[in-house]
Amino acid sequence: MSAITVNHLNKTYKSYRKDPGFFGSVRSLVKRKYENIPAVKDISFTIESGELVGFIGPNGAGKTTTLKCLSGLLFPTSGEISVLGFKPFERKNEFLKQISLVMGQKNQLWWDLPPMETFLLNKEIYQIPKNHFKKTLDELISILEVEDIINIQVRKLSLGQRMKCELIAALLHSPKILFLDEPTIGLDVVMQKKLRGFVREYNKKFNATVILTSHYMEDVRQLCDRIIVIDHGSILFDGKFDELVKKHTQQKIISVIFEKEVLREKLLKLGIIKDFDLPKVVLLVKRENANSVAEKLLKDFSVLDMNIEEPDIEDVIRNVFSKS
Amino acid sequence: MLSAMSFQKANMRYFRIFFLQLQHAIEARSLSVVWFLTSLTTPLLMLIFWSGATAAAGGRIFSWSYSNFATYYLFIALASSMLTAHIEEDVAFEDINKGNLSQYILKPFPYYTSKFLLELPWRLFQGSLAISGIVIVALFFKNLVSVTSSPIILLLAIVIAILAFILSFTFKMILGLLAFWFTEISGVMNVNEIIFSIASGTLIPLEFFPNNLRTLFEILPFSYMIYYPIIAFLGKLNTTSLLQVILMQLLWIFIFSLVYKFTWAKGRKTFTAVGL
Numbered sequence: 001m002s003a004i005t006v007n008h009l010n011k012t013y014k015s016y017r018k019d020p021g022f023f024g025s026v027r028s029l030v031k032r033k034y035e036n037i038p039a040v041k042d043i044s045f046t047i048e049s050g051e052l053v054g055f056i057g058p059n060g061a062g063k064t065t066t067l068k069c070l071s072g073l074l075f076p077t078s079g080e081i082s083v084l085g086f087k088p089f090e091r092k093n094e095f096l097k098q099i100s101l102v103m104g105q106k107n108q109l110w111w112d113l114p115p116m117e118t119f120l121l122n123k124e125i126y127q128i129p130k131n132h133f134k135k136t137l138d139e140l141i142s143i144l145e146v147e148d149i150i151n152i153q154v155r156k157l158s159l160g161q162r163m164k165c166e167l168i169a170a171l172l173h174s175p176k177i178l179f180l181d182e183p184t185i186g187l188d189v190v191m192q193k194k195l196r197g198f199v200r201e202y203n204k205k206f207n208a209t210v211i212l213t214s215h216y217m218e219d220v221r222q223l224c225d226r227i228i229v230i231d232h233g234s235i236l237f238d239g240k241f242d243e244l245v246k247k248h249t250q251q252k253i254i255s256v257i258f259e260k261e262v263l264r265e266k267l268l269k270l271g272i273i274k275d276f277d278l279p280k281v282v283l284l285v286k287r288e289n290a291n292s293v294a295e296k297l298l299k300d301f302s303v304l305d306m307n308i309e310e311p312d313i314e315d316v317i318r319n320v321f322s323k324s
Numbered sequence: 325m326l327s328a329m330s331f332q333k334a335n336m337r338y339f340r341i342f343f344l345q346l347q348h349a350i351e352a353r354s355l356s357v358v359w360f361l362t363s364l365t366t367p368l369l370m371l372i373f374w375s376g377a378t379a380a381a382g383g384r385i386f387s388w389s390y391s392n393f394a395t396y397y398l399f400i401a402l403a404s405s406m407l408t409a410h411i412e413e414d415v416a417f418e419d420i421n422k423g424n425l426s427q428y429i430l431k432p433f434p435y436y437t438s439k440f441l442l443e444l445p446w447r448l449f450q451g452s453l454a455i456s457g458i459v460i461v462a463l464f465f466k467n468l469v470s471v472t473s474s475p476i477i478l479l480l481a482i483v484i485a486i487l488a489f490i491l492s493f494t495f496k497m498i499l500g501l502l503a504f505w506f507t508e509i510s511g512v513m514n515v516n517e518i519i520f521s522i523a524s525g526t527l528i529p530l531e532f533f534p535n536n537l538r539t540l541f542e543i544l545p546f547s548y549m550i551y552y553p554i555i556a557f558l559g560k561l562n563t564t565s566l567l568q569v570i571l572m573q574l575l576w577i578f579i580f581s582l583v584y585k586f587t588w589a590k591g592r593k594t595f596t597a598v599g600l
């Protein structure tokens with residue numbers, strides 16, 4: 001059985017429009033005007049247990065909305081969701097005990113108490129056996145290196161420290177399914193890397209299913225075997241990362257540093273000039289021509305340095321979106 | 325045997341959650357004396373009013389002497405600080421409007437119970453302040469404070485007080501849940517405060533109202549949150565009337581719990597988990 005099945009999911013937000021002023025309020029009480037905002041439109045996908053899937057898409061694409069539906073926060077406008085065989089919105093205890101939703105912006109930690117108190121509360125709420133609790137907590141504390149801070153008031157912690165403790169609070173009950181909404185937001189590069197490593201390890205070790213949304217393409221590229229690209233509420237791509245790159249980029253990037261002046265016109269027939277800032281020039285060439293162009297460059301010009309690269313992921317994504 | 329053990333285990337769980345939340349309540353908002361003082365203002369003002377009125381009427385109004393009034397409002401202060409839940413703003417503003425509700429929805433623990441365990445420390449704290457206040461008053465003015473001496477009536481009065489709190493709490497939870505639909509919930513809350521202060525007996529003892537209004541107030545749930553618990557403790561009701569009060573309370577709790585379930589189920593479908 002698949003861990004997650006989503007069938008023709010739609011979520012339309014109804015937001016009430018209120019006319020300004022007192023009479024506006026009265027009128028809107030009697031006659032509700034609302035605006036329909038379709039946030040997720042007819043999406044379907046299946047995720048097997050143990051998969052690590054990345055959701056990417058621009059602001060307002062519907063990523064968070066999808067995660068909110070999957071975790072049971074939102075009532076789907078139409079369509080079916082099955083997570084571990086449960087309907088998330090029904091909030092069965094057995095379901096809630098097996099999932100966790102972590103959000104970069106919002107937190108569950110008690111602001112005025114040390115993180116440890118929230119951990120203890122979760123122990124009671126999730127009915128985690130004492131031994132299991134101690135073992136998991138010790139493990140998480142040592143992996144995330146937070147020994148020194150779990151007894152300090154949360155409000156006094158740094159953003160990164162808080163995020164680590166958020167993760168611990170979310171993982172104490174060893175969820176089989178983990179929804180991570182922009183977990184690396186606001187973290188420095190070192191922390192981002194650590195967090196990624198941790199997520200990967202958690203996924204491997206417990207065979208946990210993880211869905212992660214992020215604005216940082218690096219997150220997704222380094223972590224996820226599979227990505228789902230979503231824009232304006234619809235899925236544009238669902239598959240392996242490499243496939244996405246292949247499918248949507250017929251080009252490679254060659255950046256050259258020349259020893260001497262070169263004429264722009266001479267380079268034009270080799271490919272598209274993306275950047276001409278001597279001595280550095282960046283060329284876009286057809287994927288299959290990349291090698292022959294490189295040879296030609298070395299033969300006809302005096303080249304100091306040359307690199308053939310896959311296009312920037314951001315560019316790839318932009319490419320996907322511009323085609324939709 | 326086994327079920328008794330697991331029952332005890334479950335209770336311990338609630339107990340521990342209660343203590344963790346108590347600790348949080350103390351840290352977060354510092355269970356404050358100021359709130360308690362505000363609950364004293366209405367009874368004090370009313371007392372000043374009646375002192376003038378009884379003097380003008382030659383000592384008694386409807387057989388109530390000034391010291392009868394003093395006793396009544398003393399207990400009003402106690403009942404409103406101990407038995408009246410103030411969870412509605414938390415539910416409406418923090419949880420629904422700001423989206424904190426998401427955290428509760430994601431947890432395998434009922435929202436109602438979470439909030440109940442959150443409200444309880446406040447009532448216990450302010451209630452104990454009020455009780456110490458009454459004890460101090462009793463030391464100086466012995467005849468002002470006279471609670472029933474019959475153990476049976478006292479026991480029933482305690483049951484009525486507990487039911488009054490559950491009733492008030494459930495009602496306030498429903499009131500808070502209305503924020504699922506109304507963006508401007510403060511208006512509704514203010515209207516409720518006005519109706520409540522009249523129909524619960526907080527402003528004026530219910531005996532002073534004309535008969536048809538009194539009948540209405542006896543049907544409405546508000547009198548069972550403040551007025552009846554008080555006169556039960558004062559020993560003004562016999563056992564039969566006390567049982568009638570309990571019956572009415574149970575009836576209203578039943579109705580409210582249905583309404584709560586309904587509003588929760590309906591409202592949750594409109595919830596958009598903002599702020600995430």
Ligand SMILES: Nc1ncnc2c1ncn2[C@@H]1O[C@H](COP(=O)(O)OP(=O)(O)OP(=O)(O)O)[C@@H](O)[C@H]1O
Nearest residue numbers: 013015037039058059060061062063064065596598
């Ligand atoms: N509570 C809400 N009420 C009304 N509309 C909403 C609400 N939440 C989101 N929307 C709208 O739904 C659409 C999808 O939003 P969503 O938060 O799912 O996007 P996202 O992909 O997570 O974006 P981001 O990358 O910025 O987090 C947006 O157009 C947004 O304005």
Ligand SMILES: [Mg+2]
Nearest residue numbers: 063064065181
């Ligand atoms: Mg989002």
